[in-house]
Amino acid sequence: MAEQSNIYVxxxxxxxxxDHTGRVGVFRRGTxxxxxxxxxxxxxxxxxxxxxxxxxxxxAGTNDGVWRSTDRGATFRRTAFPDAGKEVWSFxxxxxxxxxxxxxxxxxDVYRSDDGGASWRRLPTPGIDTxxxxxxxxRVMRLVQHPKxxxxxxxxxxxNGVMRSIDLGQTWTDxxxxxxxxxxxEHLKSKIVSDxxxxxxxDSHAVTINPADPDGLWLAVRMGLFRSSxxxxxxxxxxxxxxxxxxxxxxxxxxPVEPNTLYSALSVAAASKDGGLYRSEDGGESWSRFDKVKVxxxxxxxxxxxxxxxxxxxxxxxxxxxxxxxDAGRTWQAIPLPGEVQHIYSLACG
Numbered sequence: 001m002a003e004q005s006n007i008y009v010x011x012x013x014x015x016x017x018x019d020h021t022g023r024v025g026v027f028r029r030g031t032x033x034x035x036x037x038x039x040x041x042x043x044x045x046x047x048x049x050x051x052x053x054x055x056x057x058x059x060a061g062t063n064d065g066v067w068r069s070t071d072r073g074a075t076f077r078r079t080a081f082p083d084a085g086k087e088v089w090s091f092x093x094x095x096x097x098x099x100x101x102x103x104x105x106x107x108x109d110v111y112r113s114d115d116g117g118a119s120w121r122r123l124p125t126p127g128i129d130t131x132x133x134x135x136x137x138x139r140v141m142r143l144v145q146h147p148k149x150x151x152x153x154x155x156x157x158x159x160n161g162v163m164r165s166i167d168l169g170q171t172w173t174d175x176x177x178x179x180x181x182x183x184x185x186e187h188l189k190s191k192i193v194s195d196x197x198x199x200x201x202x203d204s205h206a207v208t209i210n211p212a213d214p215d216g217l218w219l220a221v222r223m224g225l226f227r228s229s230x231x232x233x234x235x236x237x238x239x240x241x242x243x244x245x246x247x248x249x250x251x252x253x254x255x256p257v258e259p260n261t262l263y264s265a266l267s268v269a270a271a272s273k274d275g276g277l278y279r280s281e282d283g284g285e286s287w288s289r290f291d292k293v294k295v296x297x298x299x300x301x302x303x304x305x306x307x308x309x310x311x312x313x314x315x316x317x318x319x320x321x322x323x324x325x326x327d328a329g330r331t332w333q334a335i336p337l338p339g340e341v342q343h344i345y346s347l348a349c350g
Contacts, residue, residue: 005031007303007313008058008073009322009337010045010346022340026060028073029335031311031326031349036338040067040076044342046139049091050350051117052256052306053098058348059117061088066103068117080119081111092143094168096150102169104140104155110169126172131180132159132202134194142206147214154217154232156204159194162219164232175232176202179221182235188223206252212260213283220249225264227284240266243287244278251302257309263290265299265314275299277314279329292332293323303349315347322347 009027013020026040026048043062051057058069058076065081066088081088088111090104103111103120108128111120130138138160146152153165154175161176182188183198190200203222210216217228224247225240241247248267255261260283267275275298277291290312297318305311313324320337321344337344 005055005305005308005311005350006073007031007322007324007335008048008050008348008350009315009320009344010048010060010301010348011320011337011341011343012044012046012063012345013342020342022342024342026073026076027337027341031305031324036335037074038338039069039073043067045346046087046089047091047346048348049346050306050348051098052093052350054116055306055350057116058350059091059101059103061091061103061346063087066111066113066117066120079113079117082120082122087137087139089139090142090155092145092153094150095145095147102143102153104143106139107137108140108157108160110140110143110155110165110172112169123169124171126163128157128160128163128172128174131161131176132194132196132199134159134199141204142208144207144209144217147209147211152231154207154209156207156219157202158205159199159203161202162204162207162232175228178228178233178235179226182226182237188237190222205250208252208254208262210254210260210262210283216283218252218262218284220252220264222248222270225249225252225284238284240264240278240287244276244289246272246275248272248275248298250275250298250300253302253304255304255309256306263302263304263312265302267295267298270298271317272298273318275316277302277312290329291323291325292329293334295321295323297321297344300344301347303347305349311349313347313349315344317343320344 047061094100183201189197251265279290295316297316303313
C-alpha cells in the first residue's frame with residue numbers, strides 16, 4: 001500500500017567545502033507523515049535506491065561502497081563489497097532477475113551482485129577514453145537498461161559523457177562522440193572545472209528510457225536535455241529552454257505508472273539558489289512547470305512513488321530542503337530534514 005511507503009534522502013559532503021559541518025548519510029520518513037529518522041550516519045550517501053520489486057530492500061551508495069537495508073531502511077549494514085573506500089553513485093536492478101543488481105562507481109567502474117545485493121564483484125573496468133580532466137574522478141551517475149534488449153545498458157558519466165554495454169556490463173563502448181560534436185556550438189560550450197569547453201556537454205547526471213519509446217535515450221547534462229534514437233551514436237538537443245528559464249539538467253525520470261510521462265529537474269547550475277521540477281505528458285516533446293515551491297538550492301533529485309502517480313518528491317542541495325506532493329501537484333508540502341545537514345544528493349520513494 002502507498003500509505004506504508006517511505007521517502008529516503010541521501011546526504012553527502014560537498015566538493016569545495018571540506019570544513020562545512022552537518023550530518024551526512026541516509027534519512028527516512030513515512031510518506032504519510034511523521035518525523036525524519038537519521039538511519040545511516042557513519043558514511044556519506046551519494047545515492048539511495050529502493051528495490052523496485054522488494055521495498056523492504058533499500059540500498060545506499062556511499063563513500064565506502066554499498067550499504068543495504070532489508071527492513072525498509074530502519075537499519076543499514078555494509079555489504080560484502082570488495083573495495084574499501086570506493087564511491088558508489090548509482091544502482092540498477094535487472095528487469096529479468098530481481099536478485100541481479102548493478103552499481104556504478106567513481107572512479108568509473110561497474111559492480112554486479114547476483115544475490116540481491118548481499119555480495120558484489122567488480123566487472124572489468126570500462127576502457128573509456130578520458131574526454132575531460134577535472135578535480136574529481138569521473139562518476140557513473142545513472143544506469144538504465146533497454147526495456148526490450150535486456151543485455152543493453154547505458155551509463156551517464158560525470159564529467160565524461162555516456163557509455164553503452166550490450167553484454168550486461170562486461171564490455172563498454174563510448175557514446176560521447178555526438179556530445180563532443182554538439183559541444184562545438186558556441187551556446188553549448190561550458191568550462192568550469194576542467195581543461196575543455198566540451199565539459200558542459202560531458203557533464204552527464206542522469207539517463208533514462210521511456211518504455212513507450214524504447215529506442216529513445218534521454219540524457220540530462222549541464223547544458224540541458226538531449227535525446228538519442230540510435231544507441232547514443234548521435235544526440236539531439238531537445239531545447240528545453242523553450243519551456244524553462246533554467247536548463248541545468250540534474251535529473252530526468254520516467255513515471256513508473258503514467259504512460260509517456262517524464263519528470264525533469266532543471267536548475268541554474270550545480271551551485272545555485274533556484275530551479276524547478278518540470279513534467280512532460282507527451283514523451284518529452286513539451287514540458288511545463290509542475291512544482292509550486294521556491295527552492296533555495298539546485299534541485300538534485302526526483303523521487304517518484306512506484307505505484308501512486310500522485311506522489312512526487314524533490315530534494316534541493318542546500319539546507320536539507322525536501323518538498324512533496326501527494327495529490328498530483330495540486331498542493332505541495334515542505335518537509336525539510338532536521339537540524340544542520342550537508343548536501344542532498346539523492347531522493348527515493350518506495
